[in-house]
Amino acid sequence: MTDNTNATTSSRYGRREALKLGGLTVSVAAIAAACGSDRTGDDAPGRVGFAPPIEELEDYPIDDAVRLRTASSLELTAVAVYEAVLATGLLDGDLTTLVERLIEDHQMVADEMGQLTESVGGVAWECTNPWYMDRTVGPLLAAVLDSDNPLRDIVNTAVVLENIAAATHQSLTIELEDADAAAATIAAATLESRHSAFIVATARGPEGYVSPLIDGDGEAPNDADGVPYKFAINNRFGSTGQVELVAGKPNENGVRQTFLIQTPSLNSWIYNELEPTC
Amino acid sequence: MDLESAAPASSRRSLIGALGAVGLAGAAALSIARPASAAPTSPTEDDKELLRQAMELELTAEALYRAAIDAGLSDVAGELAAVFAENHVTYADKIAGGAGFSADTRNEELFEQLRSAFATSDADAFAEAAASLENTAAATHTALLAEYESIKAKTLTASIIVVEARMATVLTDLGGFTSNLDDIFEPDAEALELSGGAAS
Numbered sequence: 001m002t003d004n005t006n007a008t009t010s011s012r013y014g015r016r017e018a019l020k021l022g023g024l025t026v027s028v029a030a031i032a033a034a035c036g037s038d039r040t041g042d043d044a045p046g047r048v049g050f051a052p053p054i055e056e057l058e059d060y061p062i063d064d065a066v067r068l069r070t071a072s073s074l075e076l077t078a079v080a081v082y083e084a085v086l087a088t089g090l091l092d093g094d095l096t097t098l099v100e101r102l103i104e105d106h107q108m109v110a111d112e113m114g115q116l117t118e119s120v121g122g123v124a125w126e127c128t129n130p131w132y133m134d135r136t137v138g139p140l141l142a143a144v145l146d147s148d149n150p151l152r153d154i155v156n157t158a159v160v161l162e163n164i165a166a167a168t169h170q171s172l173t174i175e176l177e178d179a180d181a182a183a184a185t186i187a188a189a190t191l192e193s194r195h196s197a198f199i200v201a202t203a204r205g206p207e208g209y210v211s212p213l214i215d216g217d218g219e220a221p222n223d224a225d226g227v228p229y230k231f232a233i234n235n236r237f238g239s240t241g242q243v244e245l246v247a248g249k250p251n252e253n254g255v256r257q258t259f260l261i262q263t264p265s266l267n268s269w270i271y272n273e274l275e276p277t278c
Numbered sequence: 279m280d281l282e283s284a285a286p287a288s289s290r291r292s293l294i295g296a297l298g299a300v301g302l303a304g305a306a307a308l309s310i311a312r313p314a315s316a317a318p319t320s321p322t323e324d325d326k327e328l329l330r331q332a333m334e335l336e337l338t339a340e341a342l343y344r345a346a347i348d349a350g351l352s353d354v355a356g357e358l359a360a361v362f363a364e365n366h367v368t369y370a371d372k373i374a375g376g377a378g379f380s381a382d383t384r385n386e387e388l389f390e391q392l393r394s395a396f397a398t399s400d401a402d403a404f405a406e407a408a409a410s411l412e413n414t415a416a417a418t419h420t421a422l423l424a425e426y427e428s429i430k431a432k433t434l435t436a437s438i439i440v441v442e443a444r445m446a447t448v449l450t451d452l453g454g455f456t457s458n459l460d461d462i463f464e465p466d467a468e469a470l471e472l473s474g475g476a477a478s
Contacts, residue, residue, distance in 0.1 A: 173423070174429065201447065237438065
């Protein structure tokens, strides 16, 4: 027994110590190898698992042709939405007449933007905007068609659509270098502002003329279902900020979907390198 | 409201037609422009001359709305007049602030020409006069927009134009004097010929 005890206490390196020493040796060796002057091979950060390699994004230029192609794409997106709205058969005679006129106007602006695109040396874009269609219009139309009040949601969608189109043209008129294109976009911004205001006036009458938030204070008024009202005039100055739209039926918690819609940016420009999607 | 679409060009009465003495001209040719990337940020001296005319137009509009309120305009029309007067004085302040002068003068000639049309308590008459004024103001700013050199002048002007177009649309709906969508969306408005020659 005494021998056994002596044997245990006399062994200075047990299994645990051996593992620690081994780990330390491997670590030092790895550091030494990494610091070596003759190191070769891939110097990219290491990756774990099987994620696909990161692709560098192309840095495509944004010129007048891109701006005008994007303008065309938004106009044609509006046409597509209004055609879908007409197909629901939910609109009465006056609203049908109005929506038919809106389609006509947006197609006219799209055609004009297409001609201007070619005049600045680009290729006219004759399709909808794929980014908006995939990310916003598709889910939004699905929500509207499944809504507990589809007519309200159709009107609100039209107002938001016109507001975003107007805001886009308002921004483009500053950014465009071509004088004819700048003039055409401010004309489009004006037309679409009138569209928006008239849709609200037709749907809501005098109660929808001016937002009580025009001075920047107070609370946004909602309808009986908690959906924010739309107004013909929301701000003293034309806003180019994002627009919020609540649509669709409430979920089990009583919450409806909120769509945040913005003017075009890097993801939604119709770059010159983009192939037609229609 | 019964809507009419694709109707022939409007023959609706317009204040513009009665304002020959003031010197309304056709909308300016949108000719002068420079690349946005080369444009100065702040208003140039040429911009400031034009911005002064724009500011005076805005203060004139404000004074006309105040005249309507003073004449006893009430209810929805009175509320709109108050809001729109505030809009226009805000535009005047913003224009003047950006250009570095005071918003303290209006276009007296224009004011005198339009005052009697605005000095009414009749909502429909007010709406028609005011819609015409807003459409004219939007057209005038649109003509000026093409003349401005600076980004700030352009940006501010564009943000005013779109709201004046909305105000015109609301007033058209209030007055109910047209159901023709051409008149509502493409009103027959011409730019004012301002004394600075901006919109001539």
